[in-house]
Amino acid sequence: xxxxxxxIRRHFDxxxxxxxxxxxxxxxxxRPRPGMQLAVSTDMLVAGTHxxxxxxxxxxxxxxxxxxxxxxxxxxxxxxxxxxxxxxxAADEGWIAAFAGGLFDCARAHGVDLVGGDTTCGPxxxxxxxxxxxxxxxxxxxxxxxxxxxxxxxxxxxxxxxxLAALRGDAALAADGLQRCLDALHKPRxxxxxxxxxxxxxxxxxDVSDGLLGDLGHILExxxxxxxxxxxxxxxAALLATGADAALARRxxxxxxDDYELLFAxxxxxxxxxxxxxxRLGLPLHRIGTLTDQSGALLLREADGTLQASPATxxxxxx
Amino acid sequence: xxxxxxxIRRHFDxxxxxxxxxxxxxxxxxRPRPGMQLAVSTDMLVAGTHxxxxxxxxxxxxxxxxxxxxxxxxxxxxxxxxxxxxxxxAADEGWIAAFAGGLFDCARAHGVDLVGGDTTCGPxxxxxxxxxxxxxxxxxxxxxxxxxxxxxxxxxxxxxxxxLAALRGDAALAADGLQRCLDALHKPRxxxxxxxxxxxxxxxxxDVSDGLLGDLGHILExxxxxxxxxxxxxxxAALLATGADAALARRxxxxxxDDYELLFAxxxxxxxxxxxxxxRLGLPLHRIGTLTDQSGALLLREADGTLQASPATxxxxxx
Numbered sequence: 001x002x003x004x005x006x007x008i009r010r011h012f013d014x015x016x017x018x019x020x021x022x023x024x025x026x027x028x029x030x031r032p033r034p035g036m037q038l039a040v041s042t043d044m045l046v047a048g049t050h051x052x053x054x055x056x057x058x059x060x061x062x063x064x065x066x067x068x069x070x071x072x073x074x075x076x077x078x079x080x081x082x083x084x085x086x087x088x089x090a091a092d093e094g095w096i097a098a099f100a101g102g103l104f105d106c107a108r109a110h111g112v113d114l115v116g117g118d119t120t121c122g123p124x125x126x127x128x129x130x131x132x133x134x135x136x137x138x139x140x141x142x143x144x145x146x147x148x149x150x151x152x153x154x155x156x157x158x159x160x161x162x163x164l165a166a167l168r169g170d171a172a173l174a175a176d177g178l179q180r181c182l183d184a185l186h187k188p189r190x191x192x193x194x195x196x197x198x199x200x201x202x203x204x205x206x207d208v209s210d211g212l213l214g215d216l217g218h219i220l221e222x223x224x225x226x227x228x229x230x231x232x233x234x235x236x237a238a239l240l241a242t243g244a245d246a247a248l249a250r251r252x253x254x255x256x257x258d259d260y261e262l263l264f265a266x267x268x269x270x271x272x273x274x275x276x277x278x279x280r281l282g283l284p285l286h287r288i289g290t291l292t293d294q295s296g297a298l299l300l301r302e303a304d305g306t307l308q309a310s311p312a313t314x315x316x317x318x319x
Numbered sequence: 320x321x322x323x324x325x326x327i328r329r330h331f332d333x334x335x336x337x338x339x340x341x342x343x344x345x346x347x348x349x350r351p352r353p354g355m356q357l358a359v360s361t362d363m364l365v366a367g368t369h370x371x372x373x374x375x376x377x378x379x380x381x382x383x384x385x386x387x388x389x390x391x392x393x394x395x396x397x398x399x400x401x402x403x404x405x406x407x408x409a410a411d412e413g414w415i416a417a418f419a420g421g422l423f424d425c426a427r428a429h430g431v432d433l434v435g436g437d438t439t440c441g442p443x444x445x446x447x448x449x450x451x452x453x454x455x456x457x458x459x460x461x462x463x464x465x466x467x468x469x470x471x472x473x474x475x476x477x478x479x480x481x482x483l484a485a486l487r488g489d490a491a492l493a494a495d496g497l498q499r500c501l502d503a504l505h506k507p508r509x510x511x512x513x514x515x516x517x518x519x520x521x522x523x524x525x526d527v528s529d530g531l532l533g534d535l536g537h538i539l540e541x542x543x544x545x546x547x548x549x550x551x552x553x554x555x556a557a558l559l560a561t562g563a564d565a566a567l568a569r570r571x572x573x574x575x576x577d578d579y580e581l582l583f584a585x586x587x588x589x590x591x592x593x594x595x596x597x598x599r600l601g602l603p604l605h606r607i608g609t610l611t612d613q614s615g616a617l618l619l620r621e622a623d624g625t626l627q628a629s630p631a632t633x634x635x636x637x638x
Contacts, residue, residue: 020356024541025460026393026525027360032351037339040434041346042448046441074345085363085446108356115359122365122444127437129448131347131362141344206345233459247439290505 010093011100018080018113028115030081036133039077043067045126052167056097059186060126061102067209068130069110070260073195074207076140077132080106081115085129110192136201140264144222147203147249147293149265152202152274153286154191155211158239158249159184161256165248170207177242187261194285197277198264205264211255213310215263217298219291222267226228229310232303234290265291329412330419337399337432348433349400360395362386366443368441371486376414378505379445380421385507386528387449388429389579392514393526395459396451398435401426404448406441430513457518459583464523466612469582471521471593472605473510476531477558477568478503480575482524483569498563507579516596517583524583526549532629534582536617538610542584545613548629550624552607584610 013023021029032038045064047053065082072079084103088096107114112130163181173181191207198205204223208215213229220227221251231250239249266274271287278285289301298310332342340348351357364383366372384401391398403422407415426433431449482500484490492500510526517524523542527534532548540553541545550569557570583595597604608620617629 019459025462026390027358027396029394029453029454029458029460030357030359034353038351038357038450039346039347040349040400040402040448040450042402042404042437042446044406044437044439044441044444044446046406046439046444049439049441071345075348077346081359083359083361083448085361087363087365087368087444092547114572116361118361118363118446120363120365120368122363122368123442125363125365125406125441125446126443127361127363127444127446129359129402129404131357131359131450134348136350139340139348140349140396141340143344163632175550 004083006223011096012114012117013083023116028083030115032133035136037077037139038135039072039132039134039139040129041068041071042127042129043071044125044127051120053124055302056186057098058102061099062106062187064126064128065103065106065112065179067108067260068070068128069112069192070188070190070207072130072132073192073263075132075134076133076138076195076199076204076205078196079110079112079130079132081131081194082112083129084114084117085127087118087120087125087126089122109152110190140199140202140205142204142206142219143222145225145265145291147225147291149203149267149291150271150287151227151229151263151265151289151290151291153208153212153263154194154261154283155259156235156238157208157259157261158253158256160188160258161252161293162239162244162248164243164258165252171244171248174243176277181242184259190260191262193281194262194277197281201270201273201277202264205262208257208259208261208263210257213254213298214264219263219265220296220298223291224295226292226293226297227289227290228299228301228307230301232285234285235286243289321602330415331403331433331436338410342435345399347402349434351452354455356451356455356458358391358394358451358458359448360387360390361446362390363444363446363449366576372443375505376417377421380418381425381506383445383447384422384425384431385509387447388425388431388511389507389509389528391449391451392509392511393524393581394451395454395457395514395518395524396453397515398429398431398449398451398511400450401431402448403436404446406439406444408441408443409531420581429509441471448513453600459518459521459524460523460541461523461538462541462583464538464544464610466544466610468522468586468610469590469606470546470548470584470608470610472531472582472607473513473580473602475503475554475557476527476578476580477572477575479507479577480571481558481563483565486570490567493562500561503578507577509579510581513581513596513602516600520589520590520592521583521585521614527576527578527580527582529576530569531582532573532617536581538584539615539617542610543614545611545616545618546608547611547620548608549620552605554603554605575632601638
């Protein structure tokens with residue numbers, strides 16, 4: 001069996017373009033550009049909690065990095081340097097090679113260098129830390145939303161949750177719909193270009209990892225606002241087209257996690273700027289509601305005009 | 320049961336002195352000082368591999384951060400910002416409070432701010448990523464050693480391995496000796512001040528986490544040199560004073576990990592500078608050998624003058 005050091009070298013030690021010293025010393029060395037703040041995020045993925053233990057290792061490699069890229073994108077920052085700590089139950093070289101392949105695919109797609117890490121023996125666990133750069137003072141936080149700002153969400157939230165429901169036998173989907181949902185679940189595309197484009201446009205932003213309403217709650221809390229979400233403005237059509245019933249589609253869109261779409265607020269005066277960004281990127285951006293001055297109050301406006309309080313939401317890993 | 324978010328907030332969300340935005344957004348924001356390189360390291364500690372599952376949580380918290388502080392110190396860098404990703408089998412608030420207490424003790428002792436992280440459910444696993452700063456070009460890597468440089472090790476390597484041997488029933492130690500060994504094992508003191516002082520003095524450096532000879536092998540590999548280690552110069556006395564027999568003491572000192580002492584090379588012309596640093600810090604620095612031009616050859620010179628090749632060494636987590 002190849003040693004730990006051999007395995008690391010063989011699969012994870014690739015040339016890092018933007019790093020002074022990468023894998024192989026006590027620490028990696030890198031040089032931030034002048035005038036930049038660092039945006040740093042870490043995400044731990046655990047077998048049984050975040051994915052099935054027999055999941056495709058190439059897709060896992062992609063997703064392990066992608067969820068962190070999404071966090072950095074949600075700050076309006078540019079992802080740059082990643083570190084991977086991984087615990088493996090056994091030194092299965094085929095698995096490791098496939099995992100590394102998927103991870104480096106995602107790294108290339110988003111301009112990220114893998115600069116360091118740690119490999120050990122233990123129950124399957126992948127933890128990536130990602131460092132991004134953003135011009136000082138230009139990061140888009142969760143706390144900048146103001147009453148009157150419009151709420152937007154990118155792409156198609158709900159697909160990943162629908163895919164998970166199908167895998168669990170809770171939804172019978174048409175074959176092509178199922179494929180689209182599983183692709184969203186297993187290979188999320190972080191909205192890096194959108195996050196960068198929204199710098200100076202969005203007032204508050206985050207990525208939807210725990211569910212649209214639950215994550216919106218974080219914006220309300222940090223911005224000190226409330227919100228009204230217009231359910232008629234939510235992109236249900238694509239979910240229904242997969243063959244899902246309306247109740248499940250609604251649940252997946254409002255409370256499902258794992259899509260890594262961006263949810264953001266922007267002043268009404270920037271509406272055309274937002275629309276222009278969506279057009280340029282070829283990415284649907286849905287205007288789904290408004291921030292209000294009722295701090296913490298999250299209301300849903302139904303198609304008939306009635307308002308109701310949002311159900312308790314947010315995914316709790318200990319719930 | 321308090322939710323994940325409540326637990327994080329209650330125990331890990333403390334004021335970060337040197338951070339623009341800490342725990343609570345998609346990413347932390349921090350501003351490196353001009354002219355600085357970043358030194359970044361990540362270490363994953365897994366129950367059953369790195370510690371016993373019933374270990375004291377306060378000591379675990381200390382050690383989880385300390386092993387990363389040691390990596391940054393070994394680059395001659397100043398530890399600054401930490402992120403903690405943690406998987407817990409259950410939301411046991413007493414355990415979390417004690418763990419956080421130990422972690423923040425270590426953070427305070429070494430000037431580190433906890434700026435972000437991730438908490439999830441799963442087999443016990445703690446992964447810290449630590450970001451340090453070092454003036455550009457001044458980091459001490461593993462690769463700068465030259466033939467003729469003298470080899471040094473700090474403090475008392477071997478204590479931690481001896482403590483582990485005692486816990487496993489492989490060594491019967493006197494009570495006060497046992498206490499000293501367990502303290503070294505459970506509460507390693509990273510040599511931050513020494514690492515900073517050796518900037519511009521040491522030619523190569525690393526921290527001894529996997530065993531003195533095994534880690535020395537990394538210096539030889541990256542520096543393209545060999546080494547002769549004088550066993551008579553190794554600090555055996557303190558190990559023997561614990562009641563350990565000579566063979567075990569030798570094995571622990573040469574091949575035991577987990578002490579987090581610094582192993583470094585320096586030109587003979589800097590010998591007095593090294594000694595002055597040791598005196599100033601009140602820390603014994605042992606001159607234990609010399610780098611040679613026989614690339615990769617690691618020899619032990621015994622007290623009687625005979626030379627022998629080093630046994631295969633280095634701790635492999637998959638071994």
